[in-house]
Amino acid sequence: MVDCESIRSKLDEYVDGTLPPLEYREVKAHLIQCDSCNKEAEELFLITESIENMLVDPPELLNKRILAKIAQDNKWRKRRYQRLVKWTAATILIAGIVYFLPRQIPVDTTGGNVAIHSRGKNVIIDGNTLHGDLTVVGGDVYVEGEIKGNVTSIDGQVSAMVDGEGFWEKCLTVIKEIWRGFTGGDSI
Amino acid sequence: MFSDQELVKMTLKGKKDSFEDLVNRYSRKVYSLALRMLRAPLDAEDVTQEAFLRAYRSLDTYNPDYPFINWLLKIASNLCIDRVRKDQNVSFTDTDDELTLLPQSTYKDPETATLGKENLTELLGALYSLPAKYQLIILLRYLEGLKYEEIATILEEPVGTVKTRLHRARKLLKDRYYNKEEGEMHG
Numbered sequence: 001m002v003d004c005e006s007i008r009s010k011l012d013e014y015v016d017g018t019l020p021p022l023e024y025r026e027v028k029a030h031l032i033q034c035d036s037c038n039k040e041a042e043e044l045f046l047i048t049e050s051i052e053n054m055l056v057d058p059p060e061l062l063n064k065r066i067l068a069k070i071a072q073d074n075k076w077r078k079r080r081y082q083r084l085v086k087w088t089a090a091t092i093l094i095a096g097i098v099y100f101l102p103r104q105i106p107v108d109t110t111g112g113n114v115a116i117h118s119r120g121k122n123v124i125i126d127g128n129t130l131h132g133d134l135t136v137v138g139g140d141v142y143v144e145g146e147i148k149g150n151v152t153s154i155d156g157q158v159s160a161m162v163d164g165e166g167f168w169e170k171c172l173t174v175i176k177e178i179w180r181g182f183t184g185g186d187s188i
Numbered sequence: 189m190f191s192d193q194e195l196v197k198m199t200l201k202g203k204k205d206s207f208e209d210l211v212n213r214y215s216r217k218v219y220s221l222a223l224r225m226l227r228a229p230l231d232a233e234d235v236t237q238e239a240f241l242r243a244y245r246s247l248d249t250y251n252p253d254y255p256f257i258n259w260l261l262k263i264a265s266n267l268c269i270d271r272v273r274k275d276q277n278v279s280f281t282d283t284d285d286e287l288t289l290l291p292q293s294t295y296k297d298p299e300t301a302t303l304g305k306e307n308l309t310e311l312l313g314a315l316y317s318l319p320a321k322y323q324l325i326i327l328l329r330y331l332e333g334l335k336y337e338e339i340a341t342i343l344e345e346p347v348g349t350v351k352t353r354l355h356r357a358r359k360l361l362k363d364r365y366y367n368k369e370e371g372e373m374h375g
Contacts, residue, residue, distance in 0.1 A: 012355050016329070018336070043362055050311055051330035058219035062233055063211050066240045070207065073241060 004030075007037050015044045107134065113149065118156070192256035200247055207247075211240055214257050217332060218264045224327050225268040226275075227316060235271065239264040254341065261332060262342040265324055272320040314365035322357035329354055 007030045013019040014027045031038040105123050107114055112132035116123055118139030125134070125145040133149035134141065141153050143160040151158050190198070190209065198206035218239050222232035242263050243250070250259050315323055328339045336354075340347045 012351075012358060043366060044358065047311065047358070047362055047365060048330045050308060051315070051326060052333070054224060054312075054331055055216060055220045056223055058215050058236065059229070059233065062219065062236060063208075063215050065233075066211050066215065066237050067208055069237055069241055070244050071204075073245070074204070 004034060004037050007031075007034070008040060011037070011041055011044060015041065015048055105139075109145070193252040196247060196250055196252065196256060199244075207244060210256065214260055215240070217257060218260060220331060221261060221264055221327055222268055224312075224315070224331060225320070225323060226271055231271060235264060235267045238267055242267075255338075257332075258334065258338050258342060261328065261334075265328070265342060269320060269324065311365050314361055317364055318357060318360055321353065322360060325350065325354050326357050326361060 007027055010019060010023060010027050014024065019027065031041055105116060105118055107116070107123060107125050107128075107130060109125065109128040109130045113134075114130065114132060115135040115137075116139075117137045123134075123136045123139055123141045125141075125143045125147060129146040129148065131148045133152070134147055135152045135154075136156055137154045138156065139153075140156045141151060141158045143151070143158070190206070192210065192213070195206040195210050199210075215236060219232055219236045222235040222239075223229060226232050226235065239260060243260050250256065315326065318326070325339060325343070328334050328342060329336075334342070336347050336350050339354075340350045343350065345353075
């Protein structure tokens with residue numbers, strides 16, 4: 001004869017229907033004979049079945065409200081995404097401009113000889129006259145002014161602007177050359 | 189009819205109407221859980237809305253190997269527990285409120301009810317008197333009909349812990365419900 005304590009330890013799973021078939025039959029057989037355990041099982045069944053029936057229909061408009069909220073959230077996220085794209089594009093553009101801007105170091109022409117470690121930047125003599133020598137390490141030298149002394153560039157190049165030639169004059173020269181290439185020598 | 193997983197895939201591919209089917213399919217289950225946990229219909233509506241919204245936002249993280257409803261109930265359960273924690277001091281003794289929380293099916297078809305309306309109110313009272321984690325496990329097991337393993341996944345607990353907690357919760361619920369009844373009968 002199975003004792004009540006052993007049966008009661010299995011009642012949860014009996015009620016839940018998760019007891020293996022052999023034990024299920026054993027419990028069921030005991031419940032037929034034992035009023036006390038049977039009452040215990042019935043109480044459990046009553047409670048669990050009552051809770052199973054506690055599903056409630058949601059208010060009629062709840063589903064529509066849920067979908068409206070999702071649609072609203074979609075719009076908001078779309079706008080946020082568009083804003084993010086705009087800001088990212090603007091940031092990239094500004095960063096690009098800053099990066100590709102001529103990185104130049106102006107030369108102080110008020111003294112005599114000048115030596116510059118340019119660390120990759122261009123060194124520019126901007127329309128002034130340097131009365132001494134110029135030595136540049138690690139960058140190109142671009143001369144728009146005049147140097148009375150010697151120019152030495154280590155790991156870089158030296159280029160000089162034709163006297164009086166500015167940016168637009170340079171552009172015009174390039175266009176003229178291209179035109180000449182097309183027309184075979186006629187000038188504009 | 190599309191499966192839940194198919195509807196999720198379609199939603200992710202941009203067919204927003206597919207999610208509507210999931211809302212129509214499961215709002216009752218989510219709302220019922222929230223209402224039983226929170227007892228206030230407006231809070232239950234809020235939580236149901238929020239659960240679906242969160243599910244929608246993180247749909248790409250859903251693992252289709254598991255039932256969609258279990259994932260949704262996990263989100264809803266966490267929201268309910270958070271709310272209960274925030275709102276520990278709320279009293280739910282208002283009788284009118286309790287009556288509005290009774291299942292509608294009980295009114296429509298009394299024969300299917302296992303307890304009468306009054307007894308059901310008592311049972312709800314006993315359920316509400318349990319700690320939130322006991323309420324939740326009882327509701328996931330019996331209201332939502334989930335298996336031990338599924339509850340373990342939702343609660344992120346071992347199956348053994350789920351069984352033990354469920355046993356304690358059920359015992360406490362039964363004791364409170366029947367003791368109260370007996371007390372009233374004797375009184």
